[in-house]
Amino acid sequence: MTSNQIFANARLILPDDVIRGSLIVRDGAIVDMDQGSSIPKGAIDCQDQFLAPGLIELHTDNLERHMQPRPKVDWPHKAAIVAHDRELAGTGITTVFDAIRAGSIISENSKRRFGKYARSMADEILEMRDAGVLKISHHIHLRAEICSETLEEELNEFGPADKIGIVSLMDHTPGQRQFRDLQKFEDYVCGKNGLSRDGFGDYVEFLYGLQEQFGAKHEAAAVAAANRYGATLASHDDTTALQVDHSRDRGVSIAEFPTTLEAADACYAAGIATIMGAPNLVRGGSHSGNVAAGDLAQRNRLDILSSDYVPAALLQGALRLATIWDDMPAGIATVTRNPAKSVGLSDRGSLEIGNRADLILFGKIEDTPILSAVWSQGKRVA
Template identity: 70%
Template sequence: MTQETVLTNARIVLPTEVIEGSLVLRDGRIADISQGGSAAAGAQDCEGDYLCPGLIELHTDNLERHMTPRPKVDWPHRAAILAHDRELAGTGITTVFDAIRVGSIVSSSSRRYGKYARQMADEILEMREAGVLKISHHIHLRAEICSETLVEEMAEFGPADKIGIVSLMDHTPGQRQFRDLGKFKDYVCGKHGMSDEGFDEYRDFLYGLQARLGTAHESAAVAAAMRYGATLASHDDTTAEQVDKSHLQGVRIAEFPTTVEAAEACHRQGIATIMGAPNLVRGGSHSGNVAARELAEGDRLDILSSDYVPAALMQGALILNEIWGDLPRALATVTANPARHVGLEDRGVLEVGRRGDLMRFATLGHHPVVKSVWVQGARVS
């Protein structure tokens, strides 16, 4: 039976312009886009609100936040997945790549954390297959280079899992995101309640771990991404040399470069740059790294990620619109650009034949107000 939704009196954000018109969703796809109003029976009046593609999130720590709502509290995975799914739907995100850590530390007396990736991925895939999730979920494996079990954990995955992204995450203190050891200490001690003595022990343990296993782990993660058929991403590139190495490894996306130098090098190498929307909303990096606004003003920002605040994704896009004065371009950083760089060619723009993933929103001052969200033509929020 044909399922049809007609939305009219809307400002429709197309790839290069905004038109006033109507949009028809039919059987999960966009069936028609036209200028002007619609007299179709049952047409929904959008009252001049915007319609844009559903947002696409490539890197979010939000699932982990639901898994561990308090330090040392482990929440049931399925409940965490459902809460995460509903929260994202409510912020206009219709496709998410759930970031799951691979690589654990099991021997440090300062901070141990165990494996969970295979179990979590299985639960997400089972819930997706059962049709209980509102939005489209894909797997993003965060390969922790400075860990003890990365190789064996990545061996548990294969092409059948359809891994979307593998990111190379090296959180060894003194470089990349944590060049400033003081910032690293504040982060670790604040998050985990670690003493000064405990921090010194943990820092030295990580140095030794990276020296012993870092090179082998990085090579194994790159090889695994190729075996899975996943998009390879770097993380926290700081220097042009690091970006050049990423390029040779086959990296297509740079998550959160920490300096202008690294962002410029990404641009030269044709690597798409992701910056955190919270960085843009707050006006700067909480780690003391380059401000997303600076890269946006220098035309070196390609994609936004909500990172640790789902609602920041749309808010960040509106800030980019203020900077660039171009709403379609701004929204492309959270729709068309991420879709293109991970090979999702069926979504990310409002175009006849594409998936019926879209969002209706208004603005309250400089803030987005999400009114309705559809995934494959079905309203989910």
């Protein structure tokens, strides 16, 4: 018989309450809970720390950071996946949707080329996941780059068997959305990617040409692909109410990082869940001058947090929300229950009998989490 794991003397963060109690796990699932501070023989003494569901990350650039630790450095992908997996486990993330770019710029006349990698990278992630060498639960999130040359053919390399979780509509054409300010776009591409400022104007004109030639076609292809895969469809960097209306009409149910209060209000009215970056919340504002996540939280316009480019920000951001709202379960829900619900994962995201035993144990100093341990399906991973 499989023995029980007992987590005792914990502050259990339930969907609507925080209670002192114990939790019992068997075969990787939660099988019972009880109130009280007793510590049965053989139990894990949680020492009055918080016990919460494992964190769920829907959009992270962290894998790309491991793939390319420096400009023009292509790190071995399997090593990058393992490093990414271990880093996320160490920050309390037990389910991740790995964001992979689909849509490349490969023509010789481009000032900045992006090679194809989506299919091969997805194959490596799925191979390693199926081999059981990854510590946490990995899913695929395809970032569909509308302003590219190869999006449609890359999307056609995937199908329902790949179980793609999310397709997000990414339009990084300069002059709109995140890059409304052309000077900020110039600083971004020249500073981060080494593009000569002398060639910046030509590059912008090249991108405008791609948008004119492929924009509508690529967007339609991405929407159709999401439907074909059975994936959740997300928008990205909505700025205006008109853009949100456009997203809603195409079946978008998640809005990643709306850049203005106008867009966030429109998402709320349309019933579209809003994702904001935890680094934005932790820092007190957007690093690129967009709307502050804290302002949206104050207006009840924030549903889900994403660690974006700082994995450790996810739990810290949730605790910041718990303070803003004076509601620990609501803050934790933005990184557990809400993201799970938004992508149809009904077996995780809350401490409930029958759910996966994806768990984190932590204390805190003010809004700063002190993570003690992490379990994925009852197996300790950090």
